[in-house]
Amino acid sequence: MHAFLPAHIQVLERGWLSSNNIVFAQADVPTVVDTGYVSHGEATERLLDEALSGRPLARIINTHLHSDHAGGNARLQRRHGCRVVIPPGLRDAVDAWDEERLSYTPTDQACERFTYDEVLRIGARIELGGQEWDVLPAGGHDADMVMLWNPREGVLISADALWRNGFGVIFPELAGESGFAEQQATLDLISQLAPRLVIPGHGAPFTEVDDALSIAHARIRWLAEDPKRNVDNALKGLVAFKLLDRRRMPREEVQDLIERHLLTQRGIRAVIGDDTEPLTDWVINQLVRVGAARLEDDALVAR
Numbered sequence: 001m002h003a004f005l006p007a008h009i010q011v012l013e014r015g016w017l018s019s020n021n022i023v024f025a026q027a028d029v030p031t032v033v034d035t036g037y038v039s040h041g042e043a044t045e046r047l048l049d050e051a052l053s054g055r056p057l058a059r060i061i062n063t064h065l066h067s068d069h070a071g072g073n074a075r076l077q078r079r080h081g082c083r084v085v086i087p088p089g090l091r092d093a094v095d096a097w098d099e100e101r102l103s104y105t106p107t108d109q110a111c112e113r114f115t116y117d118e119v120l121r122i123g124a125r126i127e128l129g130g131q132e133w134d135v136l137p138a139g140g141h142d143a144d145m146v147m148l149w150n151p152r153e154g155v156l157i158s159a160d161a162l163w164r165n166g167f168g169v170i171f172p173e174l175a176g177e178s179g180f181a182e183q184q185a186t187l188d189l190i191s192q193l194a195p196r197l198v199i200p201g202h203g204a205p206f207t208e209v210d211d212a213l214s215i216a217h218a219r220i221r222w223l224a225e226d227p228k229r230n231v232d233n234a235l236k237g238l239v240a241f242k243l244l245d246r247r248r249m250p251r252e253e254v255q256d257l258i259e260r261h262l263l264t265q266r267g268i269r270a271v272i273g274d275d276t277e278p279l280t281d282w283v284i285n286q287l288v289r290v291g292a293a294r295l296e297d298d299a300l301v302a303r
């Protein structure tokens with residue numbers, strides 16, 4: 001699998017509930033980039049043990065602190081006593097464990113509390129697997145997200161800034177802040193770098209970078225034209241995420257998620273109002289229509 005990956009990088013491809021784990025095992029400082037969602041912690045621990053062939057993990061680096069990227073931090077910290085390195089911007093929120101600012105409350109997602117040892121600096125060079133990587137800004141999906149760039153090998157760890165087919169929801173816009181322009185700038189930066197290989201936060205690593213970039217450029221233009229599109233995506237995405245974890249959600253639970261969590265975001269409320277009945281119906285129908293779920297006794301069931 002992933003025959004075009006440099007030999008010193010392993011990508012544990014995980015899906016949508018958990019981000020990929022990118023492992024640098026043969027190194028002085030065995031490191032993993034991103035740790036998945038909390039409910040997958042046991043699998044993350046086991047997969048990492050295999051990838052590291054029993055060596056202890058020395059360091060976790062997070063591209064950003066969303067629950068599906070940092071959810072395994074606490075567990076791995078406990079098991080390995082490893083260092084945790086986080087992007088700049090949310091250190092105070094982690095210190096105080098402010099689940100509102102860390103996005104876990106507004107999304108109704110869980111993340112076990114962890115501590116950090118170090119904060120990345122934008123523009124700095126770090127060593128990963130015996131090679132140098134640049135820490136680059138990646139605003140858009142998350143204002144504080146970073147990407148990691150290996151100029152020698154032309155490899156980009158793009159987090160949720162660029163996937164093979166799109167990128168993550170533009171969260172700052174949901175909170176009534178700017179995000180479309182930042183995502184555009186991040187895509188421009190990736191175009192300039194012209195990576196040979198992209199390792200995304202979700203999905204398989206890919207080399208069809210030009211095609212992915214043109215899809216992403218078209219998509220950000222389309223989203224920026226009408227903010228409702230980003231909100232619609234967010235509602236579907238966040239309910240689908242919750243459903244992946246819960247496997248079954250009665251209708252009231254879907255409505256509750258929308259009412260008590262998602263609608264607390266002023267960027268969402270501003271666009272769709274607060275009439276949650278029709279909204280709940282709409283989200284449920286959408287998820288069934290795209291085949292992400294089926295309806296069973298008025299409950300959504302994950303496919």
Ligand SMILES: [Zn+2]
Pocket residue numbers: 064066069141142160168
């Ligand atoms: Zn994310």
